[in-house]
Amino acid sequence: MDDLWQALHALARAEKDWLVATRRDLHRHPETAWAEYRTASLAAATLEEAGFALRMGGDALNAQARPRRLDPEQVQREQARARAQGADPRWLARMPDGLTGLWGDLILDDETADESGSPRGPLIAFRFDMDANAGLNECRDADHAPAAQGFASCRDDAMHACGHDGHVALGLGLARVLAALRPELARRFRGRIRLIFQPAEEEGEGAPGMVAAGAVDGVSRLFGIHLSMQAGKSGALVCGTTHFLATTNFEVFFDGRAAHAGLAPEEGRNALLAACTACTALLGIARHGEGATRINVGEMRGGEAPNAIPAQAWFRGETRGESSDINGFMMAEVRRMVQGAARMHGCTARLLCQSYCPGASSHPELAALVERVARDMGGFDPILPRAEFWASEDCCWFMNKVEEDGGQAAYLQLGADRPSGHHTARFTFDENVLPRGVELLARLALVSLARRDA
Ligand SMILES: [Zn+2]
Incomplete structure (x- = not known):
């Protein structure tokens, strides 16, 4: 294998300029x-050129399994925006109705494997998220590298503040490196390598529809990856992330009765007061003896004027739990307290769950394999066998499905220096880590395939 590892190393190094340029292009167009649309179009074009078999639109994302969709006017607006920013209309036509997820398969099976009934090689999958952060205005100061070097976000209401621009670049760089080695790989290995590009991670909404469309059916090994996070510095690597929290996003609508605040306040039913009572009650939900919990109310609105009793109020928040059961306990408490607070103030309340994401953990055996492969490859320091996440990631949908079906999943964190925290206006990361990331992922793919000489 040494010749292959050397070829891989050289190829990944040679991709550096392409990786950086691609990451910067994506960063500029969050x-x-x-x-x-634009990101997925670039992914589709790159995968097709690299010889991957594509699945897009309704074939890659089950529309019914989406917790939320954009309305048709938003879809039209976003498609037009993507076209104006250079997205190829050929690909846009294949992503109707906001179905922006896709995957590509590099197939090294024997061509006859299907008809003869002989077993196909293993299916190895990698998952990359594509979306940027809404509502963030990227820093324009001269000491912020993307601004200084001309690739800061072209809009003021969104930016790549979590590194997903780098994730897409890693995935597409992986496709290009594997494509360059394809004849050699086909000679030595059997199996398929699937690269999954997922929308809407930040809202925790993108994964369930792709799982429902079969994105990881039959996958024996799945790798997810995030830049920086707990791995922090360039050179560091987390081999297996554990303790992803299950989480639910919810919103509550309170209805009361309006009244003149001076003349007849006693006739009013104050919906904003009910919302405030509910909010303080929720932050007092008991801790759970079997694991960690989180609760937050992050946005609230209500009322219209200082001299009117508010008839309507609204807030939204989230619960988290170390397991799905513990998160379920939190949501049951939320429901009970919201109803109690509404009744207390003579109002009614309606609670809607906007999205749910399960918890998960990396499989220890697969994390150990990542560690071995990283040590063989060299160049990583420190190599951390595991890290506890204590946040949520909708990659857990894929991870759980793979493990339910008897496969294994691991979530890596690739260290990258960053001047500021994730989800802040000054976030960016050290692009020098991208070739090393591509090389590691390619190695993981190859050691997971079946060898023809074995
Ligand atoms: Zn992220």
């Missing part, structure tokens, strides 16, 4: 949840 796209938020369910509007990743």
Whole structure:
């Protein structure tokens, strides 16, 4: 294998300029949840050119399994915006109705494997998220590298502040490196390598529809990856992330009765007061003896004037739990307290769950394999066998499905220096880590395939 590892190393190094240019292009053109048309078009074009068999639109994302969709006017607007920013209309036509997820398969099976009934090689999958952060205005100061070097976000209501621009670049660089080695790979290995590009991670909405469309059916090994995060510095690597929290996003509508605040306040039923009572009650939900919990109310609105009793109020928040059961406990408490607070103030309340994401953990055996492969490859320091995440990631949908079906999943974190935290206006990351990331992922793919000489 040494010749192959050397070829891979050289190829990944040679991709550096392409990786950086691609990351910067994506960074300059951020796209938020369910509007990743330009990004997905670039992914589709690159995968096709690299010889991957594509699945797009309704074939890659089950529209019914989406927790949320953009309305038709938003879809039209976002498609037009993507076209104006250079997205190829040929690909846009294949992503109707905000179905911006896709995957590509590099097939190294024997061509006859299907008809003869002989077993196909293993299916190895990698998952990359594509969306940017909504509502963030990227820093324009001269000491912020993307601004200084001319690739800061072209809009003021969205930016790549989590590194997903780098994730897409990693995935597409991986496709190009594997494509360059394809004749050699086909000679030595059997199996298929699937690269999954997922929309809407930031809202935790993109994964369930892709799982429902079969994105990881039959996958024996799945790798997810995030830049920086807990791996922090360039050179560091987390081999297996554990303790992803299950989470639910919810919103509550309170209805009361309006009244003159001076003349007849006693006739009013104050919906804003009910919302405030509910909010303080929720932050007092008991801790759970079997694991960690989180609760947050992050946005609230209500009322219209200082001299009127508010008839309507609204807030939204989230729960998290170390397991799906513990998160379920939190949501049951939320429901009970919201109803109690509404009744207390003579109002009614309606609670809607906007999205749900399960928890998960990397499989220890697969994390150990990542560690071995990284040590063989060299260049990583420190190599951390595991890290506890204590946040949520909708990659857990894919991870759980793979493990339910008897496969294994691991979520890596690739260290990259960053001047500022994730989800802040000064976020960016050290692009020098991208070739090393591509090389590691390609190695993981190859050691997971079946060898023809074995
Ligand atoms: Zn992220």
